[in-house]
Amino acid sequence: MIDLLLILLIAALGSLIGCMTGLIPGLHVNTIAILLLSAMPFFSSLQNASILLSSLIVSASISHTFLNIVPSTFIGAPEEDTALVILPAHKMLLEGNGYKAISLSAMGSLGAIFFSFLILIPFRFLLGSPFNFYTIFKDIIPWILLAISIILIATEKSLEHVIHASAIFFLSGIFGMLIFNLSLSSPIHAPASPLFPALAGLFGMPTLLLSLKEREIPPQYIEEAEVDVVEAGKGIGIGTASGSMVSILPGVTSAVATIIALVARGKRNKEDTIVTLSAVNTANAFFVVLALFVVERARSGAALAIQEMKSILKWDSIMPPPSLCFFLIAIIVAGIIAYYATKFFGKIIAKNISSISYPLLGKITMVALSFLVFIFTGIMGICIFIVATFIGLFCLELRVRRSLCMGVLLLPILITYFL
Amino acid sequence: MRRYAYLLLSCFGILFLYFLAMLSQPTEISIDEIEHFEGKRVIVDGIVVKKISLEESESLIIQNGNSSLHIFSTFPSHTGYGDEVKVLGKVEKYKGQWEVIAEEIRIIKKWDTKSIPLWELAENAMKYNGRNVNVTGYVKKIYSKYLIITDEEGNYEIKVFYPSDYNISMLKKNYPHVCVKAFFQYDEKSFSFSLNIKNEEHGIEVLND
Numbered sequence: 347m348i349d350l351l352l353i354l355l356i357a358a359l360g361s362l363i364g365c366m367t368g369l370i371p372g373l374h375v376n377t378i379a380i381l382l383l384s385a386m387p388f389f390s391s392l393q394n395a396s397i398l399l400s401s402l403i404v405s406a407s408i409s410h411t412f413l414n415i416v417p418s419t420f421i422g423a424p425e426e427d428t429a430l431v432i433l434p435a436h437k438m439l440l441e442g443n444g445y446k447a448i449s450l451s452a453m454g455s456l457g458a459i460f461f462s463f464l465i466l467i468p469f470r471f472l473l474g475s476p477f478n479f480y481t482i483f484k485d486i487i488p489w490i491l492l493a494i495s496i497i498l499i500a501t502e503k504s505l506e507h508v509i510h511a512s513a514i515f516f517l518s519g520i521f522g523m524l525i526f527n528l529s530l531s532s533p534i535h536a537p538a539s540p541l542f543p544a545l546a547g548l549f550g551m552p553t554l555l556l557s558l559k560e561r562e563i564p565p566q567y568i569e570e571a572e573v574d575v576v577e578a579g580k581g582i583g584i585g586t587a588s589g590s591m592v593s594i595l596p597g598v599t600s601a602v603a604t605i606i607a608l609v610a611r612g613k614r615n616k617e618d619t620i621v622t623l624s625a626v627n628t629a630n631a632f633f634v635v636l637a638l639f640v641v642e643r644a645r646s647g648a649a650l651a652i653q654e655m656k657s658i659l660k661w662d663s664i665m666p667p668p669s670l671c672f673f674l675i676a677i678i679v680a681g682i683i684a685y686y687a688t689k690f691f692g693k694i695i696a697k698n699i700s701s702i703s704y705p706l707l708g709k710i711t712m713v714a715l716s717f718l719v720f721i722f723t724g725i726m727g728i729c730i731f732i733v734a735t736f737i738g739l740f741c742l743e744l745r746v747r748r749s750l751c752m753g754v755l756l757l758p759i760l761i762t763y764f765l
Numbered sequence: 766m767r768r769y770a771y772l773l774l775s776c777f778g779i780l781f782l783y784f785l786a787m788l789s790q791p792t793e794i795s796i797d798e799i800e801h802f803e804g805k806r807v808i809v810d811g812i813v814v815k816k817i818s819l820e821e822s823e824s825l826i827i828q829n830g831n832s833s834l835h836i837f838s839t840f841p842s843h844t845g846y847g848d849e850v851k852v853l854g855k856v857e858k859y860k861g862q863w864e865v866i867a868e869e870i871r872i873i874k875k876w877d878t879k880s881i882p883l884w885e886l887a888e889n890a891m892k893y894n895g896r897n898v899n900v901t902g903y904v905k906k907i908y909s910k911y912l913i914i915t916d917e918e919g920n921y922e923i924k925v926f927y928p929s930d931y932n933i934s935m936l937k938k939n940y941p942h943v944c945v946k947a948f949f950q951y952d953e954k955s956f957s958f959s960l961n962i963k964n965e966e967h968g969i970e971v972l973n974d
Contacts, residue, residue, distance in 0.1 A: 743767055
């Protein structure tokens with residue numbers, strides 16, 4: 347029997363790893379998962395090595411979704427799942443509420459863990475036996491994505507904006523179809539995804555360029571956000587539902603879940619948007635682990651590493667399999683540690699950021715972001731990054747929704763499904 | 766004015782990426798070279814020697830000479846054992862073994878397009894083991910579960926197992942010249958190779974000489 351204390355320790359260690367990967371833009375928890383998988387033979391002599399390393403990956407992937415809001419807010423460097431959260435978070439930073447944005451995001455993520463536990467059993471029965479909605483759901487998702495794309499475009503404020511929105515959506519979409527055909531290679535031999543430079547260019551760089559016009563970042567208020575519990579609850583609920591929904595689908599990432607949540611939530615203020623989108627990311631990481639046991643599918647790099655490390659026992663009764671119970675413990679530990687770590691790092695940076703010259707910080711950040719793009723995706727990544735920045739700037743100029751740039755993911759997925 | 770500049774730059778950028786995508790077309794390699802192409806997109810060809818169809822994916826093993834390679838595909842390849850295929854995909858390591866995550870699987874030659882004489886099958890049995898083959902020969906004897914076909918000189922012969930509901934009435938007249946499309950495999954129990962009619966693609970056709 348695995349010692350509970352050992353699981354708690356491993357979960358805490360995993361959580362710290364997740365904090366580190368979350369704070370460094372471009373470094374994904376999947377990279378750590380793959381490294382751990384490669385290191386698996388060295389640990390094989392340890393008793394229960396597979397369950398311990400898997401728990402480490404689970405807790406790291408959860409805490410990563412908490413901490414990645416920090417670089418997104420302060421330096422505008424997005425990941426796939428934080429791309430849409432940059433905009434409200436950055437606005438809040440310029441209002442002196444950067445810490446509040448971080449704090450709201452941490453609350454959204456922690457709330458998502460709570461909600462995810464609430465829908466754990468229904469999720470199991472709806473997607474597994476006896477209902478087996480998984481198959482039906484898989485068939486309707488392309489239609490949901492098509493509807494979302496239409497809603498994104500058609501709900502712009504005027505006909506002119508609708509035309510502009512279509513242009514941005516299709517431009518991003520064509521760009522998205524191209525980048526997946528490019529061979530990227532990282533100079534440090536890290537797994538290179540074209541999405542990092544694409545999203546950093548579409549969402550991060552234009553925000554940074556725009557913020558160069560800002561004179562300074564105002565002093566940040568270090569105070570907790572006052573939350574409307576009902577509104578926050580709705581946001582977390584919708585975020586959790588979207589995150590869980592896409593966790594089981596092949597080829598659909600949590601970035602798509604953020605778009606679904608945003609459309610489902612309707613027009614909301616910045617605070618609500620941050621809570622909802624943060625809930626999506628954490629819920630998605632949670633349900634990706636659960637999907638391994640319910641539909642026996644690995645839907646992320648981390649889940650794939652777990653599947654390879656450990657034989658997964660399908661959850662087909664009421665009681666979860668023992669290994670899932672260990673993972674759930676790891677998720678709780680990771681959630682608590684990451685919640686406080688997010689607020690801790692957010693507070694430190696918020697306290698000091700106003701003492702730095704913002705144009706200088708913006709320039710340093712742009713150089714750092716370009717450097718990270720190069721390190722993780724090489725020269726080809728830089729090319730993608732530049733083109734994405736032009737598309738992002740074009741979108742800003744047309745004054746249409748920035749989320750339309752998510753055509754970069756939506757159009758290739760729609761084409762794969764329908765053609 | 767600035768918006769047109771960004772539009773132009775975006776379009777030129779996309780065209781430039783398109784040009785780069787054309788330039789970075791996958792390299793055509795042999796199975797032996799696979800380890801030097803980790804993470805790269807390649808084109809590799811071989812003959813399908815194993816196929817496992819799962820709910821949402823397909824796992825193939827292709828062989829070229831003495832080398833074999835695992836292919837993982839998330840779409841149905843519509844291939845059969847013995848088909849010659851060209852696979853485009855990304856090279857990855859899975860459970861310590863090299864594999865290609867397929868983006869496209871093109872059938873170059875269906876296994877049944879070329880018929881093999883019985884002597885070639887006999888002399889290259891290991892090469893054809895585990896594949897669908899199209900063999901020509903003469904029916905020698907018919908039993909309840911199998912029949913025997915032989916070549917013109919009677920130097921080689923092989924058992925062809927057929928399902929109980931398979932109609933063999935047309936074979937009973939004059940022991941005709943036939944073309945057998947079947948799965949060629951080694952039977953450990955009888956220490957011998959045989960042809961097996963297993964699915965709808967397989968069958969025996971009388972040739973009109």
